[in-house]
Amino acid sequence: MSNHYEARFSAVGGQGILLAGDILASAAINYEGKFACDSPTYTAQVRGGPTKVDVIIDSEKILFPRTTAIDFMLCLAQRSWDQFAQDLKPDCIVLIDPSLVKNVDESYRVYRMPILEITKTNMKKMVYTSAVALGAMIGLTEVISVESARKGLLAKAPKGTEQPNEIAFNLGYEAAKELLK
Template identity: 55%
Template sequence: MRNWTHYEARFGAVGGQGVVLAGAILADAAVFYENLKAVTSPQYTAQVRGGATKVDVIIDTQEILFPQTYIIDFFLAMSQRAFDRYVSDTSPDGTILIEPSLVTDYSKAPAKVYAMPIILLTKREVGKMVMTSVVALGAMVAMSKVVSEEAIRKAVLKNAPKGTEQLNLKALALGLEWGNELIKKGPIYRPSKGE
């Protein structure tokens, strides 16, 4: 059983098309394969072109009234700029996942930080860099359990361009596996308590 009725995920990066797509796939999984409500609001245009960008995915068991975020439960940061700009909305009880080659300073994190060499893994295990966001999405789902592994697998398949299905599933499996490992390994950083 899920222990939440409302869940907010934020994916931040530079450029942005990859994370925007990952957000759309997560919302798809929630709505079509988990019977939940979901909306996504991508950061819009000018900010997407080369600057820090983000997509917020809000998932709820009820109809979503306010379509923007209260407090982020899961923050994926794929760049230092996106981390610096968007991390502060993260809940102290939330989870932050970073790509450590791109986010080196996480001292301002308000929640525990996990690190996963997403880019290196994608390059080595999947071969295609466009799959980075699918790998990250897999890790996010494994860590957050916001949708089931089955649901995210179906959603990834549904959104995969023809001919790339196997590659997408491979990327997702890699992410899921690493996500589960990360939980066991634990965070690399915890904010000091009692401030």
């Protein structure tokens, strides 16, 4: 398969991370004409339990809809790392918030970003964590263009929250570019 890309967003339930996966996949479909799918975990605990969403993006129709070789993993909880750090490619990009995730396998390309701190300081509301995380993911990977991701985010943002969501997204994106310098 050509241009096959697998991303995993993991956290604990309630951090809004499932939505980040949904935005990424639908933006790839709607604004880049790609095929994409997402499969969220569906744990008994809606809030507080480890949760993840896997997104696959491909230029061709996706046959097997689950991940087998992950290119990017976001992790916002140690428990989520412990449970979901599987099937990562040896050169997988791993993005963690160091205040929440202490122990990861350093053989991957690990990037540390204070995602919660950035959200808290600038946005005041933690509901924008997923927009910051999505911006950071795009900044690190450019798996879809920043314009497409931004459009996807704005299309999914509840009415009246478009502007703060965009600000949050840009904060994550810029912070990622700093990390890459």
